[in-house]
Amino acid sequence: MHKENQPLIFEVSTPGRVGYSLPEFDVPEVDIAGLLPQGYIREEEAELPEVSELDIMRHYTALSRRNHGLDSGFYPLGSCTMKYNPKINEAVARFNGFAHLHPLQDESSVQGALELIYDLQEHLTEITGMDAVTLQPAAGAHGEWTGLMLIRAYHEANGDSGRTKVIVPDSAHGTNPASSVVAGFEAVTVKSNEKGLVDLEDLRKVVGPDTAALMLTNPNTLGLFEESILEITEIIHDAGGKVYYDGANLNAVLSKARPGDMGFDVVHLNLHKTFTGPHGGGGPGSGPVGVKADLIPFLPKPVVAKSGDQYVLDYDRPQSIGRVKPYYGNFGINVRAYTYIRSLGPDGLKAVTEYAVLNANYMMRRLEPYFDLPFTKHCKHEFVLSGKRQKKLGVRTLDMAKRLLDFGYHPPTIYFPLNVEECIMIEPTETESKETLDGFIETMIQIAKEAEQNPEIVQEAPHSTVIGRLDETKAARTPVLRYQK
Numbered sequence: 179m180h181k182e183n184q185p186l187i188f189e190v191s192t193p194g195r196v197g198y199s200l201p202e203f204d205v206p207e208v209d210i211a212g213l214l215p216q217g218y219i220r221e222e223e224a225e226l227p228e229v230s231e232l233d234i235m236r237h238y239t240a241l242s243r244r245n246h247g248l249d250s251g252f253y254p255l256g257s258c259t260m261k262y263n264p265k266i267n268e269a270v271a272r273f274n275g276f277a278h279l280h281p282l283q284d285e286s287s288v289q290g291a292l293e294l295i296y297d298l299q300e301h302l303t304e305i306t307g308m309d310a311v312t313l314q315p316a317a318g319a320h321g322e323w324t325g326l327m328l329i330r331a332y333h334e335a336n337g338d339s340g341r342t343k344v345i346v347p348d349s350a351h352g353t354n355p356a357s358s359v360v361a362g363f364e365a366v367t368v369k370s371n372e373k374g375l376v377d378l379e380d381l382r383k384v385v386g387p388d389t390a391a392l393m394l395t396n397p398n399t400l401g402l403f404e405e406s407i408l409e410i411t412e413i414i415h416d417a418g419g420k421v422y423y424d425g426a427n428l429n430a431v432l433s434k435a436r437p438g439d440m441g442f443d444v445v446h447l448n449l450h451k452t453f454t455g456p457h458g459g460g461g462p463g464s465g466p467v468g469v470k471a472d473l474i475p476f477l478p479k480p481v482v483a484k485s486g487d488q489y490v491l492d493y494d495r496p497q498s499i500g501r502v503k504p505y506y507g508n509f510g511i512n513v514r515a516y517t518y519i520r521s522l523g524p525d526g527l528k529a530v531t532e533y534a535v536l537n538a539n540y541m542m543r544r545l546e547p548y549f550d551l552p553f554t555k556h557c558k559h560e561f562v563l564s565g566k567r568q569k570k571l572g573v574r575t576l577d578m579a580k581r582l583l584d585f586g587y588h589p590p591t592i593y594f595p596l597n598v599e600e601c602i603m604i605e606p607t608e609t610e611s612k613e614t615l616d617g618f619i620e621t622m623i624q625i626a627k628e629a630e631q632n633p634e635i636v637q638e639a640p641h642s643t644v645i646g647r648l649d650e651t652k653a654a655r656t657p658v659l660r661y662q663k
C-alpha cells in the first residue's frame with residue numbers, strides 16, 4: 179500500500195478480491211428484466227474496484243488523516259465560524275427516539291420531535307428578536323432564498339409588483355447577490371465607505387420605489403458593526419422595502435444584540451456555524467429563517483405549531499410560499515443546535531460572544547505590526563488583514579495561506595471580501611485556547627519575516643503536504659471524482 183508521504187493511488191483493484199461477505203440467497207430469485215424499464219437495466223457488469231476489507235479500511239483511514247478538520251487543528255476560516263462541535267450534540271442526535279424516526283410517522287407518534295422543533299423555533303425567535311422562525315431551509319443560502327421569496331410574496335400580496343431590486347453591499351457574502359438573482363430579483367450594489375461601513379449617501383442613491391429589500395450582515399464581513407444600522411433600516415422602510423439580515427455568523431451578537439431590534443424584517447441563521455452543527459464537505463446544514471409578524475402568513479408549510487398541549491403540523495396556510503424542503507428541515511442538525519443552546523443557557527451564549535470578540539481583537543492587535551490593517555477600529559468576531567506589504571516583496575496572500583499548511587493550520591479565508599486588496603480574513607472563534615491563538619500568531623509573524631528574508635520558502639509552499647501547489651483552475655474545471663478503471 180501507499181507510504182504516508184506519497185500520493186494515494188485510487189485505482190487499486192485486484193480481480194476477484196472482495197471486501198464483503200453476504201449470506202446465502204434465501205428468497206426466490208426474480209427476473210428484474212420484467213420489473214424495470216428496459217433503459218435502466220445494465221448490459222455489462224459495473225466496473226468497480228475489487229479490494230479487500232483491510233485495503234478499503236486503510237484507504238479511507240489514510241484519506242481521513244490527510245484531511246484537515248476542526249478536531250485535528252485550528253481552522254480560522256473567516257465568515258465561516260469553524261468552532262468546536264461539542265460531542266454531547268452527537269450523543270443527543272443519536273438518541274433512539276430521534277435517530278430512528280421515520281419522516282412519515284403520524285404526528286401523534288412524534289410529539290417529542292415536534293416539541294423539540296417547536297422549542298428550538300421559540301429559542302431562535304427570542305435570540306433574533308423576530309416573531310416566528312421556520313426550520314425548513316437546509317443551508318444558509320437556502321435560507322436567503324427562502325427569506326427573499328417571503329419578501330417577494332409579501333410585496334405581491336400588497337399588489338406591489340414593481341419591486342424588482344435587492345440592494346447588497348460590496349462587502350457581502352457571494353451568496354447574497356446569488357440568492358437575489360435565483361429568487362428573481364436584480365442585485366444592486368451599495369458601496370462601502372472608507373471606514374468599511376455602508377456608504378449612506380450611496381444607499382440613498384440606489385434605494386427607490388423598485389427596492390424590494392436590502393440584504394445586510396451586521397457586523398459585516400469585515401468584522402465591523404454598522405454604527406448607523408437604525409438609520410439604514412429606516413431608509414429602506416421609508417422607501418417601502420424590507421431589510422434582510424444575513425445571520426450566518428451570529429458569534430458577535432449572540433445574546434448581546436438582536437437583528438429584530440435593529441429594524442430587520444427577515445433573518446437567516448446558520449445552525450451549522452454559530453450553533454455548532456458540524457459543517458464542511460457539503461452538508462447537511464440548517465438555515466432557519468426568522469420573520470417579523472407581517473411576513474408570518476407566507477412562511478413555508480407545514481408550520482410546526484402548538485394546539486393545547488399537542489404539537490401539530492399546520493398545513494392550513496393559504497398564503498404560504500409552500501414547502502422549501504421535504505419534511506421539516508435537517509432534523510439531526512436541529513437537534514444538535516437545540517442541545518447546544520440548552521447546554522449553554524443564556525449566560526453561556528453571552529460568554530460565547532464575549533470570548534469570540536475578545537479572541538479576534540487579541541489576534542488582530544498582535545498581528546497589526548506585521549501586516550496592513552485596512553480598518554483599525556476594534557473588530558467584532560472576525561477581522562481582515564491585507565497582504566499588500568508582503569505583495570511588494572513578491573509574496574502574495576495565497577503564498578502565505580499555503581505556507582500555513584506547513585505548520586498544520588488551515589488557512590484563513592483569503593481574497594474575500596472583495597473590497598480589500600490581498601485580503602486575509604481571520605475568525606478565531608471562542609472555543610480556542612490562548613495557547614492555540616498564540617501559536618498561530620507566532621506562525622503568522624514568522625511567515626511575515628520569511629516574506630522579507632527568504633521569500634522563496636513562502637512562494638514555493640507548501641513543503642510538507644503530500645501534494646504541493648495544485649493547478650486550482652484545472653482541479654475546479656476538470657475534477658476527477660470517480661474511480662477510473
Ligand SMILES: *Cc1c(COP(=O)(O)O)cnc(C)c1O
Nearest residue numbers: 257258317318319351353426463
Ligand atoms: C456561510 C455563509 C453563508 C452561506 O451559508 P451556506 O450554509 O454555506 O449556504 C451566507 N452568508 C454568510 C455571511 C456566510 O458566512
